[in-house]
Amino acid sequence: MEQVAKLQNARAINFEDEEELLSEPEPFGSGGSESEYLPSGESRSSSIVPDTPENMLLSDTECDQVSQSLPVDHSENFLSMETDEETDNISSGVTSSINKSETKELIKINCAKKTSGGKRIRNKDHSCYFCHKLLRNLARHFERAHSNETEVARILSMPKNSKRRREAFNALTRNGDFYHNCDVLLLKKGELILTRRPTEQERKFLKYSDYGPCPECLGFMIKRHLWHHLKYSCICMKDKNILSSEKSSRLPVAESTSLLNGIYGHNLTEDFRSNILNKLRNDDISEICRKDDLILRFGAFLYEKYSSTQAELIRQSMRQLGRLTIELAKKNTDVHKLIDALTPEKFDAVVLATKSLCVTSNEIAKRTEFGIPSLALKIGYSIRKCIGIERGSCLRKGDLKRNEILLGFLSILDLEWSVRISSNALATLQSRKxxxxxxxxxxxDLIKLSKFLEFMIQETKNDMEREKSFQNWSKLASLTLSRIILFNKRRSGEAARMKIEHYTKRPSWQSQGIAEMKESLTEFETKLANALTVVEIIGKRGRKVPVLLTKEMKESVDFLLATRTAVGVPEGGILLCLHG
Incomplete structure (x- = not known):
């Protein structure tokens, strides 16, 4: 009981600002008039907010209207994002060159304030879902100004002071705040409305990019706290009956990022967004990757080639270019994006930035060595691909002048990169071997591991027969995959990507074998051919790779296929799917 009380207290502290949302509308004639709570400025837009997140992107005319009417009052409780960007960048080694590129971003966060007596000052505004005005008491505003709206009429029909009515007003308020925050992020100007405002002390360690919407209730909060919010505090989750397997497999930060897909990279495919962008680590490097058009096109180019099978490789390649961009910006104030460095006069700066990233050691009478030689080689490959992507874009647009500049950079790259970077990196790799x-x-040890896996496979099968659950199925799939990898001594990624069609369409040796070939086999070879099952899969560089399955492995795979749909694993795709 004490733990439950502590948890409730923590939730009350973390979301104390939500009390403002739940206040009931005051009756007319109680001393408050419409002019008392309406702001003195004009509304941000007179159009109705669209009902879907896909429509949150505004036209150029609407953007101008919004930018003119967004609040720009620099009051004392507004802490500018530019100041904190400078502090964070200096602490991480990034100089003011990055800050100069961010000076146009006037996104602010209003901190929570308290009186001298320790009482919280209720000064948080919310955006109306219908007219987009910033108000304190939205419940009263909904009743007085928008009672003819369908959503408001439905809420007003509920009993006054009831929990359902308060939660409905809360949800409608969060929807308005969500669209307001999307406009702010798109225009890079305005104030983010948060479910819980930080204190001035907390604000020193936070940036606007640390906040994102809850995938369920759309309230903006710190991304790393989303899992706790979804598990304990989100009102929308209480009404849903979600299986424990679905809860454990959720990626709250990725889902939150996906709601803001329209902010960055307008021409990217939905698969690329969900598998690559949404799963990038939430830090300064990923923020650079999401904002840099060339890095986004580079990632989309790789995704078109490899698809989701090499998603981690694509994300790491994008982050490597993001790190290079940050390193370039340290000593080059005119480099804000990667494309700015792809000019002949910036080639030396690119080389120096690469050496700095790879921890180069220059000792007298000794060849240059790299601390991370593989990174130096990968950066060279990625830069060459980026040049090709940008050249293709220039040729399509007819920008021959820019194409000549890129060709000049490529010529220097061909002449000097191998001498200044690649040769030393390869020599470092060779010397370490x-x-x-x-x-x-x-x-x-191999025998012990093999026996242990066989024992655990049988135990998990028995558990599956007693209770068919996704946890038991996933455990059995993991054990079977480990046994296959150990027996074949193959790359783990090859066996893990084995598809159902590879297994079901495998040829049968007994039916396809030629009589003369069977007679030429020894007795031992014949027993092996009858005991083992061969499945051919695609390996490295598209090569055909045989995978051998023993009788026990085949029985486990057949059992997994038979119980696949019963535990909620979709049909088709990967044979030994571990994540549903």
């Missing part, structure tokens, strides 16, 4: 210890597995 000398006298390196080869760790070979002991036969006894």
């Amino acid at each position: 000398l006298n390196a210890v080869d760790l070979l597995p002991i036969t006894g």
Whole structure:
């Protein structure tokens, strides 16, 4: 009971500002008039907010109207994002060159204030879903100004002071705040409306990019706290009956980022957004990647080639270019994006930035060595691809002048990169292989592991027969995959990408074997052919790779296929799917 009380107290502290949303409308004639709570300025827009997040992007005319009417009052409780960007960038080694590119971003966060007596000052405004005005008491405003709206009429029909009525007003208020915040992020100007405003002390360590909407209730909060909000505090989750397997497999930060897809990268596919952009780590490097058009096109180019099978490789390649861009901006005030560095006069700066990233050591009478030689090689490959992507764009637009500049950079890259970067990086890799210890597995350990996996597979099968659940199915799939990898000594990624069609369409040796070939086999070879099942899959560089399955492995795979739909795993796709 004490733990429950502590949890309730923590939730009350974290979301104390939500009390303002739940206040009931005051009756007419109680001393308050419409002019008392309406702001003195004009509304941000006179049009109705669209009902879907896809329509949140405004036209150029609407953007001008919004930018002219967004609040720009620099009061004392507004802390500018520029100041904190400078503090964060200096602490992380990024100089003011990045800050100069961010000076146009006037996104602000209103901090929570208290009186000298410790009482909280209720000065948080919310955006009306219908007229977009910033008001304190939206419940009263809805009743007086928008009672003819369908949503408001439905809420007003509920009993006064009831919990359902308060929650309905709360949800409508959050919807208005969500669209307001989307406009602010799109225009890079205005104030974010948060479910819980930070204190001045907390604000020193936060940026506007640290906040995102809840996938369920759309309230803006710190992204790293979304899991706690969804588990304990989100009102929308209480009305949903979600299986425990679905809860454990949710990615709240990725879902939150997906709601803001229209802010960055307008021409990207939905698959690329969900598999790559939404799953980028939430930090300064990822923020650069999302804002840099060339890095986004580079990632989309790789995704078109590899699809989701190499999603982690694509994300890491994008982050490497993001790190290079940040490193370039440290000593080059005119480099704000990667495209700014792809000019012949900036080639030396690119080389120096690459050496700085890879921790180069220059000792007298000794060849240059890289601390991270593989990163230097990867950056070279990525830059070359980026040049090709940008050249294609220039040729389509007819921008021959820009194409000549890129060709000049490419010529210098061909002449000098191998000498200044690649050769030293390869030499470093080769020197590290000398006298390196080869760790070979002991036969006894392999036997122990094999027996353990066989025992656990049988135990998990018994558990599945007693209770067919996704947890047991996923555990059995993981054990079976481990047994296949151990037996075949193949790359784990190859066996993990084995598809159902690879297994079901495998050829049968007994039916396709030629009589003369069978007679030429020895007795031992014949027993092996009858005991093992061969499945051909696609390996590295598109090569055909055989995977051998013993009788026990085949039985486990057949059992997994038979119980696949019963535990909620979709049909088709990966054979040993571990995540549903």
